[in-house]
Amino acid sequence: MDVREFEIPGVKLVIPKRFGDHRGFFSETWSDRAFRQQVADIGFVQDNHSLSAQKGTLRGLHFQKPPSAQGKLVRVVRGAVFDVAVDIRHGSPTFGRHVSVVLDAREGAQLWIPPGFLHGFCTLEDDTEFLYKVTGYYSAADDAGVAWDDPDLGIDWPVDEATAVLSDKDRKHPRLRDLPPIFAYEA
Numbered sequence: 001m002d003v004r005e006f007e008i009p010g011v012k013l014v015i016p017k018r019f020g021d022h023r024g025f026f027s028e029t030w031s032d033r034a035f036r037q038q039v040a041d042i043g044f045v046q047d048n049h050s051l052s053a054q055k056g057t058l059r060g061l062h063f064q065k066p067p068s069a070q071g072k073l074v075r076v077v078r079g080a081v082f083d084v085a086v087d088i089r090h091g092s093p094t095f096g097r098h099v100s101v102v103l104d105a106r107e108g109a110q111l112w113i114p115p116g117f118l119h120g121f122c123t124l125e126d127d128t129e130f131l132y133k134v135t136g137y138y139s140a141a142d143d144a145g146v147a148w149d150d151p152d153l154g155i156d157w158p159v160d161e162a163t164a165v166l167s168d169k170d171r172k173h174p175r176l177r178d179l180p181p182i183f184a185y186e187a
């Protein structure tokens with residue numbers, strides 16, 4: 001697999017190899033050994049799968065508070081998304097800065113988002129299916145978020161307030177500046 005860095009150290013684009021033939025393709029989408037050697041020395045405990053029926057569905061910006069913090073390895077198996085990770089580790093040189101990337105089923109690229117980051121995506125096609133592995137179990141009590149349209153984050157979403165398809169929960173998150181320090185940065 002090919003692994004690429006971003007301006008925010010730790011976030012990585014992971015592109016598994018695809019073996020194509022007349023039938024289609026085969027790809028190892030995750031290997032514990034390869035992930036630990038090439039991306040991050042961390043294990044996964046839960047797989048998630050979401051379907052977003054409408055183009056313009058925006059889920060985010062989410063995180064789980066410690067001790068339920070999650071790293072996420074995300075990918076698209078149908079359709080396409082504009083995916084975003086925001087560094088919220090206090091003391092980080094890139095605090096409040098984000099990485100954005102288009103992930104689609106055609107390429108099969110994955111994004112590794114370490115614990116300490118917000119995550120969200122906006123679908124670019126109808127019927128987009130999003131799969132991801134997480135390093136910590138779901139905890140409703142620790143589930144939290146930041147406003148997707150927080151002006152301090154400067155995220156150039158492909159939708160606006162009028163066109164985004166949002167859950168009620170995602171309409172009510174606070175701005176990042178209104179959150180107390182939650183994640184500490186470890187250089």
Ligand SMILES: Cc1cn([C@H]2C[C@H](O)[C@@H](COP(=O)(O)OP(=O)(O)O[C@H]3O[C@H](C)C(=O)[C@H](O)[C@H]3O)O2)c(=O)[nH]c1=O
Pocket residue numbers: 048050059060062063072119120121138167169
């Ligand atoms: C995340 C999660 C949710 N749920 C239940 C809780 C709700 O009854 C229902 C929908 O949950 P929610 O509206 O939080 O789903 P999303 O808006 O897709 O949230 C996810 O979207 C963004 C992009 C993320 O990165 C997170 O993984 C996650 O927050 O599934 C579970 O039972 N287990 C889980 O791990």
